[in-house]
Amino acid sequence: MKILVCCGNGLGSSFMIEMNIKKVLAELGVEATVDHCDLASASGSKADIYVGTRDIATQLTSLGGKVVSLNNMIDKQELKEKIGAALVD
Amino acid sequence: MLKFILDILSVPAILVGLISMIGLIALKKNSADIIKGTIKTILGFLILGGGAGIVVGALSSFGAMFQHGFNINGVVPHNEAIVAMALKTYGTQTALIMAFGMVVNILIARFTPLKYIFLTGHHTLYMACMIASILVIGGMQGASLVIVGSIILGFIMALFPAIAQPTMRRITGTDDVAFGHFSTIGYVFSAWIGSLVGDKAKTTEDINFPQGLSFLRDSSLAVSLVMLVLYFIVAIASGPAYVEKELSGGQHFIVFSIIQAITFAGGVYIILAGVRLVLAEIVPAFSGIATNLVPDAKPAIDCPVVYPYAPNAVLIGFLSSFVGGVVGMIVLLMLDKSIPGLPIILPGVVPHFFCGATAGVFGNATGGLRGSIAGAFAQGLLITFLPVLLMPVLGDLGFANTTFSDADFGVVGILLGNILQLFK
Numbered sequence: 001m002k003i004l005v006c007c008g009n010g011l012g013s014s015f016m017i018e019m020n021i022k023k024v025l026a027e028l029g030v031e032a033t034v035d036h037c038d039l040a041s042a043s044g045s046k047a048d049i050y051v052g053t054r055d056i057a058t059q060l061t062s063l064g065g066k067v068v069s070l071n072n073m074i075d076k077q078e079l080k081e082k083i084g085a086a087l088v089d
Numbered sequence: 090m091l092k093f094i095l096d097i098l099s100v101p102a103i104l105v106g107l108i109s110m111i112g113l114i115a116l117k118k119n120s121a122d123i124i125k126g127t128i129k130t131i132l133g134f135l136i137l138g139g140g141a142g143i144v145v146g147a148l149s150s151f152g153a154m155f156q157h158g159f160n161i162n163g164v165v166p167h168n169e170a171i172v173a174m175a176l177k178t179y180g181t182q183t184a185l186i187m188a189f190g191m192v193v194n195i196l197i198a199r200f201t202p203l204k205y206i207f208l209t210g211h212h213t214l215y216m217a218c219m220i221a222s223i224l225v226i227g228g229m230q231g232a233s234l235v236i237v238g239s240i241i242l243g244f245i246m247a248l249f250p251a252i253a254q255p256t257m258r259r260i261t262g263t264d265d266v267a268f269g270h271f272s273t274i275g276y277v278f279s280a281w282i283g284s285l286v287g288d289k290a291k292t293t294e295d296i297n298f299p300q301g302l303s304f305l306r307d308s309s310l311a312v313s314l315v316m317l318v319l320y321f322i323v324a325i326a327s328g329p330a331y332v333e334k335e336l337s338g339g340q341h342f343i344v345f346s347i348i349q350a351i352t353f354a355g356g357v358y359i360i361l362a363g364v365r366l367v368l369a370e371i372v373p374a375f376s377g378i379a380t381n382l383v384p385d386a387k388p389a390i391d392c393p394v395v396y397p398y399a400p401n402a403v404l405i406g407f408l409s410s411f412v413g414g415v416v417g418m419i420v421l422l423m424l425d426k427s428i429p430g431l432p433i434i435l436p437g438v439v440p441h442f443f444c445g446a447t448a449g450v451f452g453n454a455t456g457g458l459r460g461s462i463a464g465a466f467a468q469g470l471l472i473t474f475l476p477v478l479l480m481p482v483l484g485d486l487g488f489a490n491t492t493f494s495d496a497d498f499g500v501v502g503i504l505l506g507n508i509l510q511l512f513k
Contacts, residue, residue: 007393008306008307008308008393008442008443009308009361009439009443010361010365011210011211011361011364011365011368011391012209012210012211012212012270012390012391012392012393013390013391013392013393013394015210015365015368015372015391016208016388016390016391016394019372019373019376036365037365038307038308038309038358038361039306039307039308039309039310040307040308040309040310040358053393053396053397054397054400055303055306055393055396055397055400055403056303056306058300058303059303059304059306059307070397071397072397073390073393073394073397074261074265074266074390074394
């Protein structure tokens with residue numbers, strides 16, 4: 001299971017979301033690889049779930065994995081619900 | 090033995106590796122993770138240096154064409170490009186200031202009311218690099234350089250989020266999260282302009298704004314496209330005869346421009362990959378240690394944290410800031426006639442995208458649609474004029490065809506550089 005978080009430059013905000021996803025996964029008791037990158041690299045990286053904030057998530061839809069679109073990158077509750085849902089189906 | 094230790098410590102790549110190793114040990118990671126993390130950090134730093142070489146190559150032909158075509162010095166502000174170049178000379182000082190600056194940030198958050206932990210690691214690195222360069226150029230060295238640099242860095246890491254916080258509360262509706270991106274002065278300026286001219290009830294999010302430009306969020310693509318336009322302009326201005334004789338070795342000047350423009354974007358891409366590896370262990374360690382020592386700290390997060398609150402303002406801000414950058418460049422071109430030698434700051438796409446977009450969101454929070462347009466435009470002017478004053482205090486780095494782009498680098502650098510001049 002691989003989760004890839006994307007943002008424009010792949011430096012700051014995707015990295016923050018990645019750290020939060022790792023906390024959420026620990027709470028859910030799920031093992032997965034989590035990584036972050038910029039949009040250009042995302043198209044060449046295979047992942048099961050792509051995560052981005054809602055302003056860029058539309059650009060992740062053609063990559064072949066499930067897409068989690070976040071309304072708020074700091075809301076851990078939203079992250080937990082959406083990542084949880086994406087892991088189930 | 091002593092020489093061996095000193096040699097190791099004076100290699101910046103190994104030094105950042107050691108910093109990340111200390112962080113991993115502090116987080117009680119197992120030995121496999123410690124070795125993996127340390128080596129990846131060193132790898133990142135070396136990759137970054139490789140990217141610098143590519144960027145310098147592409148920029149030097151750009152600079153030559155600009156000089157030949159317009160007879161003036163053209164500068165494309167781009168943090169990654171200037172930092173990668175500066176690290177070749179000031180890598181050791183940068184690594185030490187970055188490490189101790191993060192310690193100072195934690196101390197300030199622990200013992201003063203400035204409860205902000207600055208988590209945007211790449212900006213910590215870039216700011217450490219600029220402070221290191223300016224202090225060395227200003228005549229400082231040794232322990233005093235590291236101490237002064239770390240205190241300045243740690244202090245601004247806690248101070249700038251505090252300056253942005255009143256507007257952040259309006260944008261996010263909470264006080265739990267803070268804003269950490271070193272163009273704060275530009276954003277607060279935009280929010281202030283917005284409050285003067287706008288009406289926050291008439292928000293950007295009520296209009297139906299075409300989202301077609303959102304592909305520019307892909308920064309490698311955006312850099313390639315804008316650099317293509319800039320290279321075409323300078324190549325045509327300097328003429329095919331010059332380009333093909335002096336620079337391209339006979340290759341058609343348009344083909345040469347296409348390749349050089351995308352090569353620049355490629356160099357930046359490599360630098361970003363290096364920065365990502367350098368920070369991969371250091372930021373979680375910093376964040377983990379800070380949360381343990383300062384439980385009530387507010388994390389200050391990179392600028393896209395505000396984008397989902399106003400996606401229309403993001404695109405409006407980018408466009409408006411870019412227009413500000415073009416207007417600012419025209420003003421500089423006119424001033425250049427009376428002040429010879431003035432560098433011409435071209436609108437760099439990355440600063441106008443990220444800073445312009447953020448300024449758009451800040452302006453929208455205080456002044457709605459009108460505030461977003463006017464605030465981001467003013468911010469675009471600001472980040473065009475600040476580098477003009479910054480470049481003279483950067484020594485040899487001031488002669489590169491690129492420089493630090495975001496507002497706080499300009500403000501901190503100009504203040505610091507000119508204060509140091511007083512002691513010379």
